[in-house]
Amino acid sequence: MTLSLVLQALFAGVTNGIVYALVGMGLSAIFKGSRVINAMQGEFAVIGAMTTVLLLTKAGWPYPAAIAGGAISGALVGAFIEVAFVRFMARKNASEDSFLLLTIGLALTLSASVLFFIGRDGHLLPPLGGEGVLIILDAVIQFHALWLIAIGIGATLALRAFYHRTTVGLSMMAASIDADGAATTGINVGRMRTFTFVLGGLLGALGGILVTPLIGVDYQLGLNLTLKGFAAAVLGGLTNPLGAAVGGLTLGLVESLAIIGISSSYKDVVAFSVLIVIMILMPQGILGRAGRRGG
Amino acid sequence: MSLSSLISKLAGATALVGLSALGVQAQTSGEPVKIGAIVSVTGAGAGLGVPERNGLLLAEKDINAKGGIKGRPIKFIIEDDASNPDTALSKANDLIFGQKVQALLGPSLTASTVAVGGVTHANKIPQIAFTGIGPAVERERKCVAHVLPPQRLNATALLEYAKSINANKIGVLHDAGYGNVVMAELRPLADKYGVKLVAVEKFEIGATDTTTQAAKVKASQPDAVFIIATSATPFRNVKQIQITQPVVAAIGSSSYEYVNAMGPAADNIVIPEFVVGEDPLPHQKAFVELYKQTYNSTPKNYEAAAWDAAHIIAAALNKAGADATGEKLCEAMKAPYSGVLANYDFSADDMTGIPISSFIFSKLVGGKYTRTPFRVTQ
Numbered sequence: 001m002t003l004s005l006v007l008q009a010l011f012a013g014v015t016n017g018i019v020y021a022l023v024g025m026g027l028s029a030i031f032k033g034s035r036v037i038n039a040m041q042g043e044f045a046v047i048g049a050m051t052t053v054l055l056l057t058k059a060g061w062p063y064p065a066a067i068a069g070g071a072i073s074g075a076l077v078g079a080f081i082e083v084a085f086v087r088f089m090a091r092k093n094a095s096e097d098s099f100l101l102l103t104i105g106l107a108l109t110l111s112a113s114v115l116f117f118i119g120r121d122g123h124l125l126p127p128l129g130g131e132g133v134l135i136i137l138d139a140v141i142q143f144h145a146l147w148l149i150a151i152g153i154g155a156t157l158a159l160r161a162f163y164h165r166t167t168v169g170l171s172m173m174a175a176s177i178d179a180d181g182a183a184t185t186g187i188n189v190g191r192m193r194t195f196t197f198v199l200g201g202l203l204g205a206l207g208g209i210l211v212t213p214l215i216g217v218d219y220q221l222g223l224n225l226t227l228k229g230f231a232a233a234v235l236g237g238l239t240n241p242l243g244a245a246v247g248g249l250t251l252g253l254v255e256s257l258a259i260i261g262i263s264s265s266y267k268d269v270v271a272f273s274v275l276i277v278i279m280i281l282m283p284q285g286i287l288g289r290a291g292r293r294g295g
Numbered sequence: 296m297s298l299s300s301l302i303s304k305l306a307g308a309t310a311l312v313g314l315s316a317l318g319v320q321a322q323t324s325g326e327p328v329k330i331g332a333i334v335s336v337t338g339a340g341a342g343l344g345v346p347e348r349n350g351l352l353l354a355e356k357d358i359n360a361k362g363g364i365k366g367r368p369i370k371f372i373i374e375d376d377a378s379n380p381d382t383a384l385s386k387a388n389d390l391i392f393g394q395k396v397q398a399l400l401g402p403s404l405t406a407s408t409v410a411v412g413g414v415t416h417a418n419k420i421p422q423i424a425f426t427g428i429g430p431a432v433e434r435e436r437k438c439v440a441h442v443l444p445p446q447r448l449n450a451t452a453l454l455e456y457a458k459s460i461n462a463n464k465i466g467v468l469h470d471a472g473y474g475n476v477v478m479a480e481l482r483p484l485a486d487k488y489g490v491k492l493v494a495v496e497k498f499e500i501g502a503t504d505t506t507t508q509a510a511k512v513k514a515s516q517p518d519a520v521f522i523i524a525t526s527a528t529p530f531r532n533v534k535q536i537q538i539t540q541p542v543v544a545a546i547g548s549s550s551y552e553y554v555n556a557m558g559p560a561a562d563n564i565v566i567p568e569f570v571v572g573e574d575p576l577p578h579q580k581a582f583v584e585l586y587k588q589t590y591n592s593t594p595k596n597y598e599a600a601a602w603d604a605a606h607i608i609a610a611a612l613n614k615a616g617a618d619a620t621g622e623k624l625c626e627a628m629k630a631p632y633s634g635v636l637a638n639y640d641f642s643a644d645d646m647t648g649i650p651i652s653s654f655i656f657s658k659l660v661g662g663k664y665t666r667t668p669f670r671v672t673q
Contacts, residue, residue, distance in 0.1 A: 005514045012510070133535075215528060256506075264508045
């Protein structure tokens with residue numbers, strides 16, 4: 001095993017880890033704010049990426065505007081799902097499993113809609129920073145992957161600031177910790193839950209848009225991302241979006257180091273064994289209880 | 296409505312009208328000869344099943360325009376197995392016992408083929424599968440033929456090309472499904488060809504990133520890289536980490552769907568396959584032209600395979616008679632057949648008889664298929 005191979009594995013691990021983190025953060029933001037396990041989080045990524053593709057190629061928007069459009073589409077779909085389904089079901093005191101079933105159904109429906117309306121083909125987006133690459137010790141990383149990592153870290157810090165520094169963020173936290181208490185202080189709990197879905201949709205869409213230049217997007221991508229994002233979120237502590245960031249990075253790194261350390265045939269066995277051990281030793285997630293107060 | 300579904304509706308309407316003596320098709324009349332077909336139009340195998348359905352519908356028109364089965368129209372009853380072997384099995388039961396079809400074409404996927412073969416074999420219904428099947432099934436089921444090469448042949452074609460460019464050290468990237476099956480055949484053959492597999496890296500089906508596996512292949516300093524997968528991901532990753540060695544890919548990645556998804560990575564990749572629609576062989580031209588006119592797109596291997604299967608069963612019916620028993624049809628089928636895809640010989644032990652010389656070697660250049668002059672003689 002050479003240094004260059006280790007470095008290449010680290011590059012791949014961090015890049016994938018940030019993608020898992022973005023999906024996981026959205027998932028855990030929604031869980032934190034609504035107690036809904038969102039099995040369609042990966043679909044937000046598909047919606048964001050596909051909208052960006054369509055705005056760029058069919059509507060001829062400039063790339064930055066298309067990216068903004070894609071991100072907003074994720075947020076809007078998030079809001080729509082809360083208003084059209086979750087709110088309605090919450091009013092009737094739906095159980096957590098009903099919500100899970102709802103989001104699984106939505107995931108399948110959205111995936112099928114993309115297949116029906118847009119087709120089977122995979123689509124790519126132009127990489128940020130062009131096709132250029134950075135080469136360190138023979139290990140290669142695209143400029144786009146560096147952008148992805150930078151934007152991912154930026155989004156994580158922004159999310160933390162949002163929850164800690166802004167009135168809306170603090171209100172969302174209050175509403176999620178104690179809905180009745182928050183309501184008595186004048187916080188509109190229902191609206192906070194809508195915001196939660198907007199935030200989840202936005203994060204998911206951002207992850208999808210950022211990853212598309214590297215892996216392409218098609219109608220099947222959603223489920224795959226949801227599974228990895230869910231693992232990231234659980235690993236970090238499901239109610240803590242910042243934990244999901246740590247969880248995502250851990251998952252990405254363990255996966256890629258398992259390939260060079262042991263064998264690609266046993267990649268998932270090794271990666272998920274490590275995750276099981278982490279969950280046994282730290283059942284509250286990597287950030288534990290301390291982390292829960294934050295994020 | 297897509298063109299294919301329109302054609303499917305029209306074909307259905309034609310068959311109905313055909314029943315009522317007011318035959319729209321001048322050449323054929325009487326009760327249609329019913330042939331069942333199971334393809335994966337939805338689910339993971341749709342990349343195969345959709346082109347196969349197009350090939351079948353085109354063949355149906357072609358066969359009927361040329362007089363059908365001794366003057367009677369042929370009718371393909373096409374069912375979707377949703378890429379699921381259980382569904383394939385129940386559709387096969389319905390086609391055989393409900394619709395009373397005389398033969399069965401398909402399915403698109405190996406697992407479904409094995410499942411359906413249990414029913415066709417037991418009931419002596421001839422079947423022509425759109426998969427490579429495998430030696431274990433080929434030995435037992437002597438009336439389940441197939442129109443795509445067995446995996447051993449795919450592996451041989453990869454090695455023949457490697458030999459032609461003097462590549463002795465090969466790195467392999469393969470997926471855990473199709474790739475595993477081909478690898479099982481490739482490993483023992485590699486020795487015979489004097490080829491050393493310096494790195495064999497696996498990734499799961501549907502993996503979105505295989506960069507680290509590709510890096511291991513790169514670190515082993517191979518002379519050439521084989522990619523055996525049904526996905527565009529490894530091709531992009533290989534280019535992303537700047538592997539400059541020649542890339543040779545198995546036929547599984549040859550569809551336009553995957554090539555489009557490769558983006559700029561679809562360059563300088565050689566694929567042993569059968570049909571390059573952009574530059575067809577002389578005997579493929581008529582099919583390619585007809586396909587382009589009908590569907591406004593270029594056909595590849597799976598369209599041609601289904602077209603061939605349809606014509607093979609039609610030829611057997613014309614030989615044995617439209618009402619021949621399954622056993623008679625089977626006997627009639629066991630003969631050489633020169634198809635669009637390959638020169639088959641269904642009396643061969645592997646139930647397909649495709650020779651290595653039927654392979655052509657295409658090369659992707661800037662996302663476009665070109666045909667290389669390289670061929671393997673028997």
